Amino acid sequence: MKTNTVLAVALSVLVTVAAPLAVAHGGASGVVKERMDLMDSMKDAMKSLKAIFKGDVAYDPEAVRQAALVIRDSAGEKMTSLFPQGSLHKPSEAKSEIWQEWDRFDLLAKRLQVISQGLHDAADNQSAVGQGHMGEGSMMGTDSMMGSSSMMGGQMMGNSAAGSESMMGGMSEMMDSPEHYAQMPADRVFKMLTDNCSSCHTRYRLEDK
Amino acid sequence: MKRLLIGSTLLGVLLISGWSTFQLSANVGTIKLESQAGDVARGAYLARVSGCIACHTRIEEGGRPLAGGPPLTTPFGTFHAPNLTTDKAQGIGSWSLDDFARALRQGVSPQGQPYYPAFPYSFYSKLSDQDIADLWAAFQTVPAVTEAGAEHQLGFPYNVREGLTLWQGLFFKPQSAIALRSDDERYNRGAYLVESASHCGACHTPRNLLGGLDDDRALQGAENLLDGSSVPAISAGALQDAGWTSSDLAYALKTGLKPDGDVFGGAMGEVVRDGTAFMTPQDRDAIAYFLLNRE
Numbered sequence: 001m002k003t004n005t006v007l008a009v010a011l012s013v014l015v016t017v018a019a020p021l022a023v024a025h026g027g028a029s030g031v032v033k034e035r036m037d038l039m040d041s042m043k044d045a046m047k048s049l050k051a052i053f054k055g056d057v058a059y060d061p062e063a064v065r066q067a068a069l070v071i072r073d074s075a076g077e078k079m080t081s082l083f084p085q086g087s088l089h090k091p092s093e094a095k096s097e098i099w100q101e102w103d104r105f106d107l108l109a110k111r112l113q114v115i116s117q118g119l120h121d122a123a124d125n126q127s128a129v130g131q132g133h134m135g136e137g138s139m140m141g142t143d144s145m146m147g148s149s150s151m152m153g154g155q156m157m158g159n160s161a162a163g164s165e166s167m168m169g170g171m172s173e174m175m176d177s178p179e180h181y182a183q184m185p186a187d188r189v190f191k192m193l194t195d196n197c198s199s200c201h202t203r204y205r206l207e208d209k
Numbered sequence: 210m211k212r213l214l215i216g217s218t219l220l221g222v223l224l225i226s227g228w229s230t231f232q233l234s235a236n237v238g239t240i241k242l243e244s245q246a247g248d249v250a251r252g253a254y255l256a257r258v259s260g261c262i263a264c265h266t267r268i269e270e271g272g273r274p275l276a277g278g279p280p281l282t283t284p285f286g287t288f289h290a291p292n293l294t295t296d297k298a299q300g301i302g303s304w305s306l307d308d309f310a311r312a313l314r315q316g317v318s319p320q321g322q323p324y325y326p327a328f329p330y331s332f333y334s335k336l337s338d339q340d341i342a343d344l345w346a347a348f349q350t351v352p353a354v355t356e357a358g359a360e361h362q363l364g365f366p367y368n369v370r371e372g373l374t375l376w377q378g379l380f381f382k383p384q385s386a387i388a389l390r391s392d393d394e395r396y397n398r399g400a401y402l403v404e405s406a407s408h409c410g411a412c413h414t415p416r417n418l419l420g421g422l423d424d425d426r427a428l429q430g431a432e433n434l435l436d437g438s439s440v441p442a443i444s445a446g447a448l449q450d451a452g453w454t455s456s457d458l459a460y461a462l463k464t465g466l467k468p469d470g471d472v473f474g475g476a477m478g479e480v481v482r483d484g485t486a487f488m489t490p491q492d493r494d495a496i497a498y499f500l501l502n503r504e
Contacts, residue, residue: 047470054460191464194472198465198482201474207438 032092035082038074045070046197049119053190061123064186068120071193075113080106093206101203108200115196118181119189126186242306245338247346255344258492259333259406263483264290275351276300277358281327285420286363288327296353309348310341316377323373325361326381326420332408334383340406380421388504399499402492403428407484409496412440412476428503438475445503458497462488 028036045067051057052064085099098105181189256262265275278290294300301309308319316330317323324330336344366372387404389397403409415423415431430442441447448458457468462485465473473481485493 043470045470046466046472047468050460050464050466050468050470054456194464194466195482197472198474198478201472202478202482203474205474207440207475207477 028091031082031084031087032089035079035094036092038079038082042071042074042197046194049190049193053187059126061126061186064123065120068116068123071116072113072120075116076110079109079112093208095204095206098204105200105204108196112193112196112200114178115181115189115193117178118184119186119193121178121182122184122186122189124186125182125184242310242338242342242345245306245342247339247342247344249343249346249350252343252345252347253350254487255340255406256347257487258402258484259344260329260408260480260484261293261344263479265293266483268483273352273354273356275348276354276356280359283327283420285367286361288325288361288363289359290328291358292354292356293348294351294354295349296355299355299357300351300353301348302353306342306345309345310338313341313344315383316381322370323377325373326376329408329411331381331383331422332405332411334381335385335387335401335405376419376421380417380419382424395495395498396502398492399495399497400503402496403499403503407496409443413443428500440476443500445501448501453501455494455497455501458500459490459493462486462493462496463490 048063049067052059083094083098083105088094088096181192262268262275263278264281265278266272267277267279269279273294275293277292281288281290292300295302297303304312304319311317311319312324312328313330313333313336315334316326316328361368387400389400410422410427413428413430415426415429417423428442428444430440430447432439441451452468454468461467461473462481464486465478465481467473472478485496488496
């Protein structure tokens with residue numbers, strides 16, 4: 001009886017302590033849980049930035065800076081250190097291509113850090129936000145890409161600022177310059193930040209419902 | 210794997226049993242558009258929103274426009290979208306407008322060979338004559354690239370192209386009607402984009418073991434794709450249950466950002482990057498409006 005009581009208490013302690021850990025991210029543990037938590041913190045920051053740049057809330061440079069810092073401090077080596085070789089156990093959404101293309105993955109993580117620093121520094125450059133945030137009518141609009149009758153020729157891909165922007169080719173040239181981003185309209189930097197997230201998710205994340 | 214084996218077996222049985230009962234020549238009908246004048250700018254826009262550029266260009270590798278696409282991995286093997294430039298040997302430079310229309314509308318090459326449904330002609334069959342003429346006019350402006358596209362890598366029985374005629378007979382429903390509303394232009398524009406040009410159902414509608422679209426479950430999502438990923442339902446009910454608003458949907462199609470701050474990945478990341486991000490705001494709004502109000 002005494003043994004049963006001890007076991008019952010031990011079990012209840014175990015359940016009490018372990019349950020919240022197990023529930024988080026569907027049972028993630030160790031480094032997988034750490035990086036999923038890290039991604040969640042960036043997701044929360046992106047949500048607040050989205051509300052600002054979509055125009056759902058009033059523009060707030062300080063809120064932009066705070067969110068940008070959350071991303072900056074989660075990116076680069078902080079992020080890649082949480083992807084040790086082969087850490088694919090469930091519920092990880094990472095794809096094995098990460099380790100097959102480590103340099104590319106590492107570059108995207110570092111670029112995320114540089115762009116988010118740039119967004120922090122560009123937060124006061126609000127002027128373009130009200131004129132079509134996320135580049136509407138400029139880089140992403142229809143005029144530059146689709147309106148031209150020569151669109152199907154060399155021009156089509158050449159100024160593909162909306163897309164991959166010769167994704168890897170142009171990346172190395174741009175990533176060493178947070179000062180460059182700081183000179184840009186904040187909404188444009190936010191778009192580049194979003195594109196960087198998408199590039200990584202598109203290639204290295206297993207999509208689930 | 211089990212699903213693949215069952216599919217292979219079924220296709221093999223169909224091939225053998227159908228050989229004598231189906232005429233194994235492609236479904237070539239008469240299409241005459243030669244006199245239709247095309248608008249290059251409109252066609253270029255359509256090429257973007259219809260995914261021609263996304264699928265037929267190695268964008269991430271800095272490939273030449275429409276010179277051939279990256280590998281498309283499916284449960285049936287790996288497909289490579291071919292060179293569609295004006296090169297006469299490797300591209301479509303020797304085609305006529307009617308050849309082009311037949312490919313899009315009927316899924317048949319100028320030589321009469323049926324195309325694999327990785328090429329979404331089931332959706333393009335609903336394009337109008339003017340759409341096709343515009344696309345054709347735009348394609349004529351693409352510089353020739355003398356580079357052969359990579360061959361498809363398909364195992365048996367999927368590499369038996371004759372089986373595709375049978376497949377088309379069973380599963381291809383050309384020019385099925387799009388349900389329109391007589392007094393709602395935004396809805397109709399969204400319907401046209403979702404159900405034809407932008408072929409959302411190619412990924413978001415489940416397929417049977419042989420790759421035929423399950424129209425009874427249109428836009429209800431697909432599971433267990435080859436890499437273990439799945440595609441969410443985008444039926445009106447599913448989107449509403451997930452809390453999507455029209456404004457959020459349109460914004461996500463423009464930026465890739467979801468309401469919770471996550472950013473699209475996988476094929477949808479590419480769809481936004483190479484397609485919907487280039488749409489007019491009105492078209493993105495129309496898609497969102499249609500999806501959330503679809504009957």
